[in-house]
Amino acid sequence: MTDFEDLTRRAAPLEPDAAARDRLFELARSHVAAFLEGLPDAPAFLAGPQVLVRRHEADMPEAGRDAAEVLAYVRDCVDAPGLTAASPRFMGYIPGGGLFHSAIADLLAATANKYSAYVPAAPGAALIENVVVSWLAGAAGYPDTAAGVLCSGGSLATLTAVVVARDARDKAGGGVVYATRFTHHCVEKALHIAGRGAAPRRMIETDARRRMSVEALRQAIERDLAEGLRPWLVVASAGTTDTGSVDPLDAIADLCARHGIWLHVDGAYGGLFRLCPEGQAILTGMERADSLVLDPHKTLFLPYGTGAVLVRDGRLLHASFSASAAYMMQSSEADVGPSPSDLGPELTRHFRALRLWLPLQLAGVAAFRAALTEKLALARRLHARLSELDGFDPGPPPDLSVVAFRYRPSSGDANRFNEELLAKLQDDGRFFLSGTRIDGDLYLRAAILSFRTHVQHVDELVDGLVQSVDALQATKRA
Structure with missing residues (x-):
């Protein structure tokens, strides 16, 4: 018993x-x-x-x-x-933030444990998500016809966008995909999962600032049309991971509109710089994308696990993902907007909207604008200071807040020297930078994006780089 x-x-x-x-x-x-x-x-x-x-x-x-x-x-x-990643001196990869307000929001969300995916179950939680998504769409310059959903990050957001693009413009398959070598690898994963892993690919050349060449894209599209192929998807970047470069979005949007091609913009890292005036000027044309990925856990400093996808014609999201089941609550939905579960692949999900809503309520949008303006200015300061130092190749001026640079020793293997320089910085641990390879050359990356990173940290990084270079050269002379 x-x-x-x-x-x-x-x-x-x-x-x-x-x-x-x-x-x-x-x-x-x-x-x-x-x-x-x-x-x-x-x-x-x-x-x-x-x-x-x-x-x-x-x-x-x-x-x-x-x-x-x-x-x-x-x-x-x-x-x-x-x-x-919460350190002001963490400048590797694309930093996450970890706002304290968001930690409190997670505590509140996990304690109440609202089922935020479905309006009848949690109308207040669904309302907050819809308000947050609407604010993000407005920040991106999207019209009222747009819709979106929060998800775990850029990878799931990209998959969601690819599925919508497939359903809207490539149901039978065979459409051609256009991207550059700097396109984030989550796009390849999304194409595979969405059943478009075998779609024809065109690798579009980039210019000296590592941006997609509009002329090369035009030629690729026209060649495919002449051969009877159907252009389907262009993936452009509003801030690449490697170098922070922003593709010429307005000109790319013109080409896509002319040929009926779905334009997807990866703004996971850079898209939300549009909140500040400097970012708006850089990101002109982003608002014309058919779909757009944003990562508030990057450019709005939230905890990891907070991404977003926006679709210009929001009805297409609903068409791809809306579903129902007999066991679900059938009470009438409150007038708070759609259920998030009808706009994306997730059913059971964390109430992640509170992570953004609460800091926006408590700190205000102006604080975020100021922080983003500061990050752009700090990247330009770092680039300017490196330009003044003997031996440093600062790379092209940064579009956003990533500076990809390298040191050119007077003798020896430059790649080997930069590998040792990066390892020395990482072993020391005070700063963390990451590296990347471009055309076979190793570059160090300083991704300036933490809300805690200020001018003194950038200046301290420059001093640390000079000291590390001097120490390596002294070792080689000994």
């Missing part, structure tokens, strides 16, 4: 009482405060052998452990080792 009282007693740790909650809140508050207070001086990268040494502490216990002991493990073996 089932002893329900015993089962209830043994399951009780799942529902801590008020005193236990207060203790856990205080421990968590102290943990977060110590992490944030240590960020200004903490390394941006730290190798973590303690993770392996203390691996057993990650195992699942039969009986619960003390909260202080568990949070100490998180501090030492999760927060400390590896990349610290």
